Amino acid sequence: MKSFGKIAVTLVSILTVSSLTISPAYADGGEWVSAGADATFYENSKVVQITGGDFEASITVSGIRDANISEQDRYVNFELWEDDSTNEDDYVGSCEVELKSDLGFGHSDCIWRDIDKFVDGENGKAEFYLKRDSMLNYPASGVYYSGHDAEAPTDSQEMVVGDNYGEVVGYYIKDEKGFEKVQNPEQSGSVELGNGSPNHTVVEIDDPERAPACPGGWEYNASKTKYAFSKITYGKVGYNYGHKTMKFASTITTTKTQGTEFSSQVEVGGQIKAVAYEVGAKITSGGKISNSVTVSKSDTMEVYIDPGYKGWADYGSMRESWKGELYYLTDRCKKTKEKYLNVYLPRRDAYVFKDKKL
Amino acid sequence: MRYPIRYIYVVFSLVILCGCYNDELNKVQIKDSNEKKQSNDVISVKEFEVNDAPFKQSKTPEEAVIHQVKYKLSNKKVVQAKKKNVLYSVTYGNQGVTAVKVPSCTVTDYFLFSTDPDNDRKEKRYWAINGVLDVTIGEMEKDSKGLALPFKEFVSGKFSIDDNDKKVIWAIANEKHVITIGKFPIPPLDHKLNGKPQLQFPLENFSPKDPKRDSILNMGKHYLFLGTKGNPILYYREGDSLIWISGNVSEKELKKLAASLPKVSSSSFPFSKE
Known part of the structure; x- marks a missing residue:
């Protein structure tokens, strides 16, 4: 379980996202640090720099005006890419946000583990950005973290709906x-x-x-x-x-x-x-x-x-x-x-x- | 959402996002051409889970699918099949095929399970699930492609039990009925024996056995008996294949269907036409 520190960082990030500045790294129980936030993006998010470990994007998508969204537009897909200045960008993985028609928005916390292999360049960091890969241009926002996921899957036999990212x-x-x-x-x-x-x-x-x-x-x-x-x-x-x-x-x-x-x-x-x-x-x-x-x-x-x-x-x-x-x-x-x-x-x-x- | 505080985050985000919404909606968009709306009352299977079960609850294919499988529905409920939800089971040698209608759903969903006895267990005849064919009744096909089905509209699915496509089942279903057609490899007839019982066959048998089974599975002859759920099981040899058909339909309907099957060597089998 992540500690209160990370929650505090989330609030701080939200309150500062309108300026689109990256929040200063802030340790959370030694496991997670904030890596920045996006107030709004449509196609690509901003680039954030990560030193390794795991990466989490906390994504919210608004669909308020389309409460009766069709079934296939319900899922908004985001791809995580590593920005490479010298070669083509590297694809890391994808994540989906399900728009809840009753709530009018969707939210997902998506974690990519062991992203060390994407660390490159002289700065020894991986530069990540999200790219929307879905049909509708609903505005999205993101808050980003790097660190280690203490909630990695266990042998629990609980079935979780919506935990839909995979290899x-x-x-x-x-x-x-x-x-x-x-x-x-x-x-x-x-x-x-x-x-x-x-x-x-x-x-x-x-x-x-x-x-x-x-x-x-x-x-x-x-x-x-x-x-x-x-x-x-x-x-x-x-x-x-x-x-x-x-x-x-x-x-x-x-x-x-x-x-x-x-x-x-x-x-x-x-x-x-x-x-x-x-x-x-x-x-x-x-x-x-x-x-x-x-x-x-x-x-x-x-x-x-x-x-x-x-x-x-x-x-x-x-x-x-x-x-x-x-x-x-x-x-x-x-x-x-x-x-x-x-x-x-x-x-x-x-x-x-x-x-x-x- | 794993943390209550994330709700606050979402609310903050939405306030920011909504302000940007109108201006950007006129961007180039791609729209879904199918805008069906789903009713909130629709309950369907979203996930299923296969677990090990105690030996005493896995002594038959039917027990295995009842005790080893859970279904998670769209309303978040987790259900297990009971005996009454098992429509029928056909076991030939070490291969079980069991049809289940998932309970508590408004969308009819059949699961056909392939099971075989576990070699890795000390217990004998512990039946374990090694294959799952999911057939959901949604949009139906109307062209039976030459197959004499007891219903006009249907959904069909194919499942290869082995990797080389020799042991295959097809499921054909509607809201009330599901028919399974199986194609299993069997040893060829030894014509040198001139009709005398051959030692190499039958190597395997249906379980429970066909009480009127000939000692030789003769070419061109159809056999029919009842399974444990009262389901008719019709079978015949064609070349090196055993074809069997079963379902929660009548004997008469099964015979009519069997008569309409093309040769097993047909690329469109079990349909007469592509």
């Missing part, structure tokens, strides 16, 4: 032949790329004597930043307190779809076409960009659960993330009306198997 033991994505196991979604060659950019060379030409160099029109010049698993529905969780490895197959008996729909910032017409062309998505008759993935009934996948573990399969889609600039290119090749745009696009059915030591 990923297998990614499976679906293609024409069925489900195929991949090492991890980012290294998979099975997920097809988008159609690519028109690849215009943008040069500004102000000399009216010269002929127009560009056809003119909207362009979205973007690159795909990563694949990520996006959950559509939970599988049941099996706890194995016995002494025998157990195979568990869960059957999906509902059809749930995860799709895209742009609600603002992208106008119907040229802007939509430019974005759809770049990311390889369709345009619906309503003038909206569209791509959807359906997890359908009678899909069954099997997962092994070793003694002393719990295991489950989450069902969802592999989702692409595109980041880039949307702009209007004049017939004289001048970029105007520029704005940056992030696009998240579901691509394939996917299952992720997870397990966790009890």
